[in-house]
Amino acid sequence: MLLVLGYFLGLYFLGSAIGGLVIALLVWGIMSLIAYFQGDSLLLAVSRARKIGRDDNPRLYNIVEEMKIASGLEKMPDIYIIDDPALNAFATGRDPNKASVAVTSGLLAKLNRDELQGVIGHEMAHVKNRDVLLMAMCAVMLGTIVILAWYATRVLFFSGMAGGRRSSRSGEGGGQIIILAVGIVLIILAPILAQIIYFTISRKREYLADASSALYTRYPEGLASALEKIAASPVQLKSANQATAPMYTVNPFRQQGRAASNLTSTHPPIQERIRILRAMSGVSLADYDRAYREARGAKAGIAPASALALDKMAGAAALRAPSPEAETAEESPQKVERARETSDMMWRLSNYRTVNCSCGTKLRVSPEFKGDSVQCPHCGRTLSVKV
Amino acid sequence: MLAVYIVGGIVVILLIFFIATYNGLIGLRNQLRNAWAQIDVQLKRRYDLIPNLIETVKGYVKHERETLEAVTKARNLAQSLSSGDVGARSKAEGELSSALSRLLAVAERYPDLKANQNFLALQEELTSTENKISFSRQYYNDSALNLNNKIQMFPSNVVAAMTGFKLGEFFEVKAAEEREAPKVKFT
Numbered sequence: 001m002l003l004v005l006g007y008f009l010g011l012y013f014l015g016s017a018i019g020g021l022v023i024a025l026l027v028w029g030i031m032s033l034i035a036y037f038q039g040d041s042l043l044l045a046v047s048r049a050r051k052i053g054r055d056d057n058p059r060l061y062n063i064v065e066e067m068k069i070a071s072g073l074e075k076m077p078d079i080y081i082i083d084d085p086a087l088n089a090f091a092t093g094r095d096p097n098k099a100s101v102a103v104t105s106g107l108l109a110k111l112n113r114d115e116l117q118g119v120i121g122h123e124m125a126h127v128k129n130r131d132v133l134l135m136a137m138c139a140v141m142l143g144t145i146v147i148l149a150w151y152a153t154r155v156l157f158f159s160g161m162a163g164g165r166r167s168s169r170s171g172e173g174g175g176q177i178i179i180l181a182v183g184i185v186l187i188i189l190a191p192i193l194a195q196i197i198y199f200t201i202s203r204k205r206e207y208l209a210d211a212s213s214a215l216y217t218r219y220p221e222g223l224a225s226a227l228e229k230i231a232a233s234p235v236q237l238k239s240a241n242q243a244t245a246p247m248y249t250v251n252p253f254r255q256q257g258r259a260a261s262n263l264t265s266t267h268p269p270i271q272e273r274i275r276i277l278r279a280m281s282g283v284s285l286a287d288y289d290r291a292y293r294e295a296r297g298a299k300a301g302i303a304p305a306s307a308l309a310l311d312k313m314a315g316a317a318a319l320r321a322p323s324p325e326a327e328t329a330e331e332s333p334q335k336v337e338r339a340r341e342t343s344d345m346m347w348r349l350s351n352y353r354t355v356n357c358s359c360g361t362k363l364r365v366s367p368e369f370k371g372d373s374v375q376c377p378h379c380g381r382t383l384s385v386k387v
Numbered sequence: 388m389l390a391v392y393i394v395g396g397i398v399v400i401l402l403i404f405f406i407a408t409y410n411g412l413i414g415l416r417n418q419l420r421n422a423w424a425q426i427d428v429q430l431k432r433r434y435d436l437i438p439n440l441i442e443t444v445k446g447y448v449k450h451e452r453e454t455l456e457a458v459t460k461a462r463n464l465a466q467s468l469s470s471g472d473v474g475a476r477s478k479a480e481g482e483l484s485s486a487l488s489r490l491l492a493v494a495e496r497y498p499d500l501k502a503n504q505n506f507l508a509l510q511e512e513l514t515s516t517e518n519k520i521s522f523s524r525q526y527y528n529d530s531a532l533n534l535n536n537k538i539q540m541f542p543s544n545v546v547a548a549m550t551g552f553k554l555g556e557f558f559e560v561k562a563a564e565e566r567e568a569p570k571v572k573f574t
Contacts, residue, residue, distance in 0.1 A: 058508070062515035069425060070522035072418075072530075113514075218525065 028144040032137065040092040040100055040132075047090075049080035049102045057081070060108060063117050064101060067124045070216040077101050077127060081108070087230040091123035092132050099127040110233070111226050118213055118223030125212030131205045138198050145194045149187045203268045210273055211288035214280060220288075224277035231270045271375075278379075355383050408546040415534040419555050422527035426558065429519045430469070430480060436516060437462045437487070440509050444490070447500040451493050454486075461486040477558050484517070524558050531555030 034042075054061045057079075064079055073096055080102035082088075087107045093099030101123045103116075111119065126132055214220035279291040344354065351367040357376040365374060365385050373384050441455055448455070465479040491510070494500050501507075534555045538547040 058511055059515075062511065062518075066515060066518045066522050069429075069519050070526060072422070072526050216522075 024144070024148060027148065028141065031140045031144055036094055036133075036136070040094065040098070043090075043092050044080055044100060044102065047080075047082050047102060049082045052079050052081055057108070059113070060103065060116070063113065063120050064124075067117065067120045067216060070121070071124045071128045071212070073099075073124065073128060075099075077124075079103075081105055087111075087233045089119050089123055091126040093127060094133050094136070095130065096127050099132070101127070106233070107230075110229055114217075114219060114222035115226035115229065117217050118219070118226045121213035121216040122209045122223060124216065125209040126205070129205065129208060129212065131209065135202060135205065138201055142191075142194045142198045146191045149191050152183070152187050206267050207273070207276075207288075207292060210277060211285050211292075214277060214288060215285060220277040220280045224274045227270050227274050227277070231274070353385060355385055357381055357383055404542075405546055408543045409550060412534070412537055412543065412547055412550070412552055415530065415537055416552065416555075419527070419530040419534050422523065422530045425523040426520065426527055427469070429516055429523050430465070433483070433513075433516050433520065434462055434466050436509065436513055440490075440513065443503065443506050443509060444494060444500065447497045447503070448493060451490075454490050454493050458483075458486045458490050474556075480520075484520075487513070487517075528557050531557050 052060070060081075061079060065076060068076055075097045077091070077093065077099035078101070080100055082102055082104045084104045085106040086104055087110055089101070089103040089107055091099060091101050101120065103119070107116070107119065210223060213223050217223070276288065276291045280287045347354070347364050353365040353367075355363040355365060355374065357363060357379065361376055361379070363374060363376065363383065369385065371385070373382050375382050437458060441459060445455065461479070461483040465476070465483045468476050468479045491513075494506075532555075534552075537543045538552050538554055
């Protein structure tokens with residue numbers, strides 16, 4: 001797509017298609033090189049992450065090491081902490097031997113060991129599947145196309161102001177106009193198409209990382225409940241921006257209560273991810289694949305066929321029991337009950353409705369919600385909302 | 388002349404296939420050995436942690452002499468078998484795991500011990516080491532599975548048979564009680 005855009009731009013502006021191709025490739029090449037060699041340190045600097053060692057946070061370090069072993073990575077990734085109350089994490093690094101994992105301090109404080117393990121497993125999967133490189137390259141491609149299209153629009157606009165210098169000079173019409181028309185269409189369409197492709201790839205990789213995390217930890221519930229906590233947290237990450245968004249575990253720009261299941265989202269809707277993880281009967285990629293297809297009603301699964309074939313022979317890898325900490329990390333029941341009552345009251349005061357699902361989940365429905373049924377994020381039942 | 392080219396072409400393709408498969412097998416076998424070394428690293432780490440743990444716990448739990456001795460014995464047995472075969476070793480390690488979990492369960496009854504910073508740090512290390520052991524075992528078994536599939540499935544089985552590759556042995560957890568991760572309950 002980059003090449004086609006470059007080709008037509010060159011044909012029109014420089015009179016030679018080759019020139020356009022060269023410029024497009026040059027811009028893309030330079031940006032790729034920067035992304036390849038400086039991408040991770042840039043990203044970490046932009047997110048204001050600080051590096052930690054084993055002694056700074058033995059628990060986090062241990063969990064990362066556990067996941068490193070489970071995923072079979074050869075080298076321990078660097079660990080960074082972002083001082084931010086928001087709950088999020090990301091992985092970066094151009095290849096598995098030069099990777100970094102960053103988590104926010106909010107995440108460290110809020111998640112128990114199993115949940116943290118799930119999140120780290122997800123990030124390790126990104127590293128192991130080389131998603132970071134893939135997404136960086138896709139992002140650079142997208143960026144180049146957007147920049148080229150943007151400049152082309154400017155030039156087109158100004159040359160139009162100057163009286164259509166080029167088209168008046170080459171008066172022979174026909175071919176030139178067709179090229180111009182195709183060029184304009186491309187200028188408009190290319191960035192949009194590139195973005196849609198980019199987002200589709202990004203979402204696919206997120207599902208795949210979820211599946212791999214379940215496989216590494218042998219415990220999908222950990223990641224599911226971590227995602228639930230992250231979804232419930234209202235704090236947005238301050239240091240994230242549109243460019244770095246796809247790197248995170250969950251989209252840092254998601255809005256509360258908005259189903260972000262559209263073409264322009266880098267991440268799959270978080271509730272759907274939780275549902276898929278909870279619907280898994282085992283922990284193998286095949287199990288995730290099945291749960292994914294059931295949840296989406298899609299024919300095509302998420303995991304590559306080769307991985308699935310191997311996986312089937314392995315038989316279902318067994319789920320493991322939650323670690324003891326998960327059971328005891330909860331506060332005493334009365335205290336939780338009291339806190340719940342108080343928060344329920346606060347929600348009622350701001351006109352939120354409460355719907356109880358038969359699976360035990362309590363849903364809060366925003367007063368702005370106009371529909372008359374909601375889907376339970378925990379079990380997937382459809383519930384009616386009575387006013 | 389044409390026939391010579393065709394036969395030559397087939398030979399070259401077979402040769403390339405042979406080399407690629409052989410190298411793939413070597414890669415998988417090395418991965419398996421590396422995975423085995425990983426388990427070893429973690430098991431050694433556990434041997435190293437245990438004397439520290441015993442030292443720390445000893446002052447607090449006066450009446451649990453048997454539990455402490457069981458752990459020490461299981462550790463020494465496992466360590467002495469560490470150069471033995473996979474089967475005997477995984478059994479000894481399983482026993483060490485359950486002895487350790489009994490000790491940590493006993494430690495629950497001593498609030499003073501649970502307030503000890505040293506003990507808490509050891510606890511974190513031990514929990515994590517247990518996790519690492521099971522994760523590295525998991526990875527080892529996955530690697531063994533990959534290698535075995537390659538060795539037994541057509542067409543790579545031909546190459547494997549010609550070059551004498553042996554099947555990888557799975558690291559199995561014997562009894563049902565050992566299958567459960569040690570119940571280390573920290574409140």
